[in-house]
Amino acid sequence: MRDEGEMSERVFVCPICGRRTERLIDGLCPDCYVKHHPMVEQKKAELTLKICKKCGRLGYKGSWSDTEEELLDQIRKDLKHIVKLRGEIRDIDIKIYPRQGSMQLTVTGKVHPEIQQFYQEEYEIPVKMEYTICDACLGRVSKAKRAIVQVRASNRELTQREKNILLGLLEQTASMKGKGADLSPWQVKEESGGFDLYFSTISAAKEFVNNLSHKMYFDTLETGKKVGVDSSGQEKFQVTFRLLLPGFTKGDVIKYRDRYYLVKDIDSKRVFLLDLDSYVVESVVLLKSFISQTSTVARASEIQRGIIVAVENEKVYVMDKDYKVYEVDVKKSEGIFRIEDKVGILFHEGKIILVPLQDK
Known part of the structure; x- marks a missing residue:
């Protein structure tokens, strides 16, 4: 006959991992329960933040902050609309990485009261950046959008490398002494697959396009339309510059004249290709005639x-x-x-x- 100590020692088997355990939580071992029941459920697909191109202030949901810490306070107050929290939460740490396009949440707590120890979980929420003008600066600058620069890639989205080149040029332009504000776009929107940049003057848009052409290759299509008449009776026009990057990028495999090539690197003038038959690297000048004869066989991720x-x-x-x-x-x-x-x-x-x- 078993004594009371033997009767109390019960062993269960977790149906997911198969391990033996003394406790089950809703039919699962503690480790599997934690794995399949996160403390955070994301409500929004992404977070939209704003940066004032004139003064550098940070914005979220119509509120502008002078420092990143003030921005984080705004986000903390609105956190219940961004994520749904479960269990007993002891601490939430928030970090913003604008250039990487992400916000990181580090949550300390436990999802169920029967779990003995507190633990940490990390979550990454995509961040979409909009470069615009804050309310304070809006009254001091022209609201005219005389030119639009649209940056896209053929049949693909911009890579992070290409985005960094574009954003780096925006920062470089804004930091130019004396004329940085005049040459910078008043608004930058990250759209599906690329960026739209709004300028108050056509000359500023042209200079930006020219500076960008020294950093990456693209084909330019310029169109214009009449948008009204000014106080002197002269017609006003809005010009759109559509910048189209090649359909291939670094790491892709392309086909050109019935031969396969790996794109080793690409800059503003040339593309460096590895012939996948001879395995010799070739340098090719980027021209519309060359690009029109290429087809992308596989992306690097494929x-x-x-x-x-x-x-x-x-x-x-x-x-x-x-x-x-x-x-x-x-x-x-x-x-x-x-x-x-x-x-x-x-x-x-x-x-x-x-x-x-x-x-x-």
């Missing part, structure tokens, strides 16, 4: 990863993540591919293409 398991003469054997091995004919495999090298594997039109990784 290329599968594999590892070289054998190299024999002009044959390379590569294994994918599912442990399937492929035999690939490579004319100049010696010195290019070595056993245990990590490579990209691309399947296109019945052909297997090996793509050296960018960080090799």
